[in-house]
Amino acid sequence: MNIITISKQTMLLLLREPKSFLFMLAFPLVMMLILGSALGSAFNEKVDIGTLRVGYHVEGSPQVKAAFTQFMKATVQDVRYQEVTTTAKGKNDVKLGNRDGYVEVNDQGVHYYKSEQTTIQSSVIEGMLAAFADRYHLAKEIGLSGVKDEVANVVSEESLTAKKAPRSMDYYGVVVTTMITLYSAIGASFLLRGERTRNTAIRLGVAPISKGEIFLGKIIGSVLMNSGIIAVLMIVGSLLFHVNWGEHLGYVILVLLSQIVFAVSVGVGVSYVVATGEGARSLLLILIQVASFFGGAYFKIDHPEGFMNILVHLSPLQWANSAILSVIYNDQLSAILPVISLNIGLAALFLTFSAVTFRKREGF
Amino acid sequence: MNVLELKNVTKKFGDFIAVDQMNLFIKEGEIFGFLGSNGAGKSTTINLISSLLRLSAGDIYLLGKNIAQHRRFAxxxxxxxxxxxxxYEELSAYENVRFFAGLYGLRGTELKKHSEEALVFVGLGDKMNALPKTFSGGMKRRLNIACAIAHRPKLIIMDEPTVGIDPQSRKYILQSVRQLNEMGCTIIYTTHYMEEVEEICSRIAIVDHGKIIAEGTKEQLTNIITDTKEVWIEVKAIGSFDAEVVKQMKGVNSVRVEEHVVQIISQAEVTNLHEILHYMISQSLEIVSLKEQAPNLESVFLTLTGRNLRD
Structure with a gap:
């Protein structure tokens, strides 16, 4: 019961701080608007697609083989073809981003596996293959009998990476929201320290409640309050900017919730490591900014390499963004498990450290 | 019946002994004055009694129960x-009292009733929904008291409850302390204002260097220093008066200067007034008045500790 009392009071205190509350709501909305509008071109504008890279495997009748060879000759200026021996290898190359697509041609039809890591390139290849299929349809009419039955007039697709892609506003809607979850750490660093600066720590310390109840009550209150802020942000983002949160909202919320728990735990942990409140705040601000930058909150970082790749993957924001975008645009629900495990695992470490330090400390 | 009993209570911070084998008892219904200058060990003792700090040695009993074993009860x-x-400045007066009282297990209508009564008691009945940031210093001090009494404790420890407030609020608080006492609460009262102690405390302890160096009623304490006398000399301007010179004079125990008044405590059997006056005249100090003062708590404190209470 005391935990609930302290949680409620913690939420009330956060609610009564209009500056922090406004920052947590207005700042991300403004960021979504500015970044989503200003950097929209990075998501929408025409780009130089360069040479297309396609793996292929042809089986079946000699007519089909001859037709596809002719097709390749006709398009070799724009496309670099490479024969692949097995379907698995062909798909894997696409998955790894080594090719823009993989096509299998046989008597049953044309099967195309496209990558949406390189969305535009994949779509161009898809169009070419459609034309190829159409051409054989026309050929039948001029007397190439039998071909119609062997090569279907369809392009069957199987996407290995993504079926959809986010608009600029969708992307920034997600990444700015995950970034704001990290800002929960700053408020959390004042959860227990704030009681000391207000002198109310004395009252909590002399009350017939355990330190564990105070600790848990504060953490739960902060997590709930920040969850509420994120929920409002998601709703307002959806209404104002039509941010797409996908069809698996529950999974997205789970990731965000784990991210809030992680951020709150880091904030509390840092408050026990850094001597002053301002010091803790500054350190957290730096960490959040670095995590935000490498997590793609300001600029989308595609295919980082070398040391940059390491930095990007160290950002908690990148874990969450990657998982959420995979859920929304790839329907990869399993993508949330590693990130939730990591967030909760690290949160447990930070909370254990803080709880032990809090317990050992005399007074409050 | 003893409400509180300290037996050989010791608290060390590393090598520093903040409270040194302190023995003390406080009877039910007392307003107990706890006097000591800064760093004497008062706050540490209060923190030990309220379980904010852990004892290094000794035992504390509240209503006959050892607080180490009956922490929740205490x-x-x-x-x-x-x-x-x-x-909490962000919460209203009522929300503040309600929150803290709620930590003591009060719920529902009982919690509401106790919270409201506490606010009415301290004279903030009409300010329940106001935020403390709109309060004067005195009103905040009264809210500070309301937060401590809503759960109806048997023992109330008041640590400098009148610091920095106007005379009217101080009067109100002192009146509240008496009323709480009449309602059956035992009170430990610490202050830097000796006149408050003299006005409301039934028994007093003087703490110095973590030990209780004197304890008793006001009369008992002033009787300790029958071997001293106190002279108050008022001058027009303090000018070049040097207290160190007077301290060197025969029989002088202590000298205190406050604005235009010089307070000198000397051994009773020594005659030194003519020497003191001679020095003051030699410094061209214009004497306005001179009176011999019966020993009071201030002089007792000064004599026993060598310091003023406000040092």
């Missing part, structure tokens, strides 16, 4: 009015 029966105002 906490339920103690109310603390901290020296620094301990309230």
């Amino acid at each position: 906490k339920m029966n103690i109310g603390i009015v901290p020296q620094d105002i301990a309230i």
Whole structure:
């Protein structure tokens, strides 16, 4: 019961701080608007697609083989073809981003596996293959009998990476929201320290409640309050900017919730490591900014390499963004498990450290 | 019956002994004055009684129960009015009292009733929904008290409850302390204002270097220093008066200067007034008045500790 009392009071205190509350709501909305509008071109504008890279495997009748060879000759200026021996290898190359697509041609039809890591390139290849299929349809009419039955007039697709892609506003809607979850750490660093600066720590310390109840009550209150802020942000983002949160909202919320728990735990942990409140705040601000930058909150970082790749993957924001975008645009629900495990695992470490330090400390 | 009993209570911080084998008892219904200059060990003792700090040695009994073994019982029966105002500025007066009282197991209508009564008691009945940031210093001090009494503790510890407030609020608080006492609360009262102690405390302990160096009623304490006399000399301007010179004179125990008044405590059997006056005249000090003062708590404190209470 005391935990609930302290949680409620913690939420009330956060609610009564209009500056922090406004920052947590207005700042991300403004960021979504500015970044989503200003950097929209990075998501929408025409780009130089360069040479297309396609793996292929042809089986079946000699007519089909001859037709596809002719097709390749006709398009070799724009496309670099490479024969692949097995379907698995062909798909894997696409998955790894080594090719823009993989096509299998046989008597049953044309099967195309496209990558949406390189969305535009994949779509161009898809169009070419459609034309190829159409051409054989026309050929039948001029007397190439039998071909119609062997090569279907369809392009069957199987996407290995993504079926959809986010608009600029969708992307920034997600990444700015995950970034704001990290800002929960700053408020959390004042959860227990704030009681000391207000002198109310004395009252909590002399009350017939355990330190564990105070600790848990504060953490739960902060997590709930920040969850509420994120929920409002998601709703307002959806209404104002039509941010797409996908069809698996529950999974997205789970990731965000784990991210809030992680951020709150880091904030509390840092408050026990850094001597002053301002010091803790500054350190957290730096960490959040670095995590935000490498997590793609300001600029989308595609295919980082070398040391940059390491930095990007160290950002908690990148874990969450990657998982959420995979859920929304790839329907990869399993993508949330590693990130939730990591967030909760690290949160447990930070909370254990803080709880032990809090317990050992005399007074409050 | 003893409400509180300290037996050989010791608290060390590393090598520093803040409270040194302190023995003390406080009877039910007392307003107990706890005097000591800064760093004497008062706050540490209060923190030990309220279980904020752990004992290095000794035992503390509240209503006959050892607080180390009956921590919850002890906490339920103690109310603390901290020296620094301990309230949430973001919460209304009522929300503040309600929150803290709620930590003592009060719920529902009982919680509401106790919270409202506490606010009415301290004269903030009409300010229940106001935020403390709109309060004067005196009103905040009163809210500070309300937060400590809503759960109806048997023992209330008031640590400098009147610091920095106007005379009217001080009067109100002192009146509240008496009323709480009449309602059956035992009170430990610490202050830097000797006149408050003289006005409301039934028994007093003087703490110095972590030990109780004197204890008793006001009369008992002033009787300790029958071997001294106190002279107050008022001058027009303090000018070149040097207290160190007077301290060197025969029989002088201590000299204190406050604005235009020089307070000198000397051994009773020594005659030194003519020497003191001679020095003052030699320094061209214009004497306005001179009176011999019967020993009071201030002089007792000064004599026993060598310091003023406000040092």
